Amino acid sequence: MTALIDVKNLTLKFRTDEGLITAVDNVSFSLNKGEVMGLVGESGSGKSVTAKALMHLNAKNAVYSPESRITLHNDKGPVDVLSLRTPRELNIVRGGAVSMIFQEPMASFAPAITIGKQMVEQLQLHGNYTKEQAKKISVEMLDRVGISDAARRFDQYAFELSGGMRQRAMIAMALSTKPKLLIADEPTTALDVTIQAQVIDLMKDLVSEFHMGIVFITHDLGVVAQTADKVNVMYLGRMIEEGPVREVIRNPKHPYTQGLLAALPKLEDLDAPLTPVPGDIPSPLERPSGCVFHTRCSQIVGDVCRHTEPSEKSIDTTHKVSCHIYDEVSA
């Protein structure tokens, strides 16, 4: 297993009129080649901000702490992502070695430029291709992701394609530069279940074919179970649990992960009540002290939850959790 990307002590705040808002708080993880990582959490948990940090793509008011390190292991040696400044330097993480697909494919394509022109443009930006070569690669890629009549679709506009087609075109475009790392931000959330199943299958095929790493952001644990090798659960900017997908889904340790699973409607048991995690995710302006989850937690062990931030404990070599319930285990 070779490491593809290493994130160490990532802390990210946004400067706003109301003061500094913590979006990501001391998050560390790493991803190997050919591995799919599911990044799970509610809206506002910081998953998208974390993913965008991998491309150094957050807004101008983002402040990274000095300890934050993101290292991309590219063919030509490691790249310190957060030290990249100029657009030319940033090319490597923005469409070169790292690509991203988004939830809303309609909003990600320019509406007045054909799909083909957009694909050719980015290929020429990242590689030494003539127009004809770039077109050939693009059509092949559109064909590869299952778009029928790819040569004709190449000359169409985004609005002429259906939702599923658009997401496929988006994937084709993201993969045409042969990235090492693909960031997929809720790529199937806006799709029908039937089309979602097709897109998931396609992504699995592409992982084995191109051997890239994928960071798959979603709030759907079913999608995670179907795609990911390992899962990281985020809450209010903290990584609260991580581990192999089977471990985390069958044997969740953190009360929040347990809560997310209990809230899911299950087809096997129609009588089981749906149990929501009580309350709403707090505003990032009012981050709770101690464990950030204590305001909604049903398994508080004592005052320690309100005052002390839990440290990361290892359940086994790969399964880690940050919760005071497991304090004695490691002591």
Added chain:
Amino acid sequence: MSDVLIRAKGLSVGFPIGGGMFNKQILKAVDNVSLDIEKGSFFGLVGESGSGKTTLGRALLKAAPITGGGAHYSDGEVDYDLENISKEQLKDYRKRAQLIFQDPYAALSPRMTVRDIIAEPLEVMGLTKTRAETDARVREIAAKCRLNLEHLRRFPHAFSGGQRQRISIARALVSAPKFIVADESVAALDVSIQADVLNLLKQIQSDMGLTFMFISHDLSVVAHTCDHVAVMYLGRLVETAPTRKLFAAPRHPYTKALFSAIPSLDPDDRGTAQKLTGEIPSPTNQPSGCKFHTRCPFAIDHCKQVEPKLETDGSGHDVSCHRWKELMAPEAA
């Protein structure tokens, strides 16, 4: 058998599209749908986007034009023929039938306070006479929807998605309706909030004796909330049954495909299910025969030529497929 609140018979909704004066085409969004919604039930309507479920919901609210067949509403107090409803009756029907939208961010005016948003239907419909009366009604319904009464003076931007959806629900309920169409009302919410809103809807339904039509593309949500489910494909009803019957033994290949497309929570149960290829055809260019034959793995020549009828077996489990019996047989054996 309990009373039927809404009965649709051969209901069709068509929209004229394109063309000049002489070659106007009709887009049939809902095509010859018959169904009964029983009083006090939670009726689920599922299907992919483009299957006509939203249009059917709107037609039953008299918010989309009924171009064929008809629908009847009868709640014991009044009896309306929705196709030929008078202006006076329609005004009354608006109080009795309400809609909850999908996107709680788009559905609430950002420039009105929560109190005004909830009170607006009362004022427009003239249901209350004094401001004090309106306020009392707003507070009563807000409490029922578990909204913090302190928050009534705030604006919607101060609320999270789940709270906004509770505000939308309060607004829909304030005129004391009998029938509610909830169109993808939990689709935009996180799982935890989704569970909370679903529990709330169930609670309200039993407290107020409402009848719900619950439109969703998420079968596991439908399975947990609805008593009866109808599956739509390209404007047609392809299968309808009590929830447990449908989920225990789906008969239509489309229903089966929808089930197998739900991502399983078991990481070892990957990709064994039968996947549906292709996409729903455009309603302007509908396939001949059975509308589903272009995507159906079991289609034979007969399916391409003859459109199947909705078969009723007397137990309330209806299906519209030529081959469902022979396809069920190997599984039964």
